[in-house]
Amino acid sequence: MSALERTWVRNTSGFQASAKRRTESTRRRVDDAIAALLRDPSRRINFNTVAAAAGVTTAYLYKEPALRGRIDRLRQEWIDSGRRLASLRERTEESSRVLLLAKERRIRELECRVSQLDAELATCRGQHYDRL
Numbered sequence: 001m002s003a004l005e006r007t008w009v010r011n012t013s014g015f016q017a018s019a020k021r022r023t024e025s026t027r028r029r030v031d032d033a034i035a036a037l038l039r040d041p042s043r044r045i046n047f048n049t050v051a052a053a054a055g056v057t058t059a060y061l062y063k064e065p066a067l068r069g070r071i072d073r074l075r076q077e078w079i080d081s082g083r084r085l086a087s088l089r090e091r092t093e094e095s096s097r098v099l100l101l102a103k104e105r106r107i108r109e110l111e112c113r114v115s116q117l118d119a120e121l122a123t124c125r126g127q128h129y130d131r132l
Contacts, residue, residue: 029054030067034074042102045074 033053037043050071051058061067 026054026056026060027067030056030061034070038074040101040105042098042105045071045078047071047075 030050033050034045037045037049037053043049047058047061051061061071
């Protein structure tokens with residue numbers, strides 16, 4: 001009977017390799033999102049903004065200790081820098097510059113969205129015209 005018994009080993013190396021690639025890809029997306037947020041001084045850095053920019057859930061960010069510590073530290077730095085700006089309200093040039101940067105960023109986002117909507121509208125008009 002022992003000659004008929006076979007021992008086998010489950011081959012999970014493919015699953016493990018795939019999981020490792022997904023983990024590295026997600027970590028890279030989070031790092032890129034944080035870098036992008038750091039380049040724009042008017043953007044807040046917190047779990048929600050990082051999650052939205054990276055396309056991950058906030059639960060993932062809270063679950064990963066290294067990411068959680070990094071975001072907490074950056075969030076505190078952003079809050080502290082905001083306190084410094086708030087205490088220097090007499091410097092209207094600096095506050096105006098920050099406000100101007102935020103408005104310029106918002107205008108760029110809206111211009112991009114308008115061009116996307118224009119393209120979609122042209123497509124819809126063409127489809128509507130073809131039906132006539």
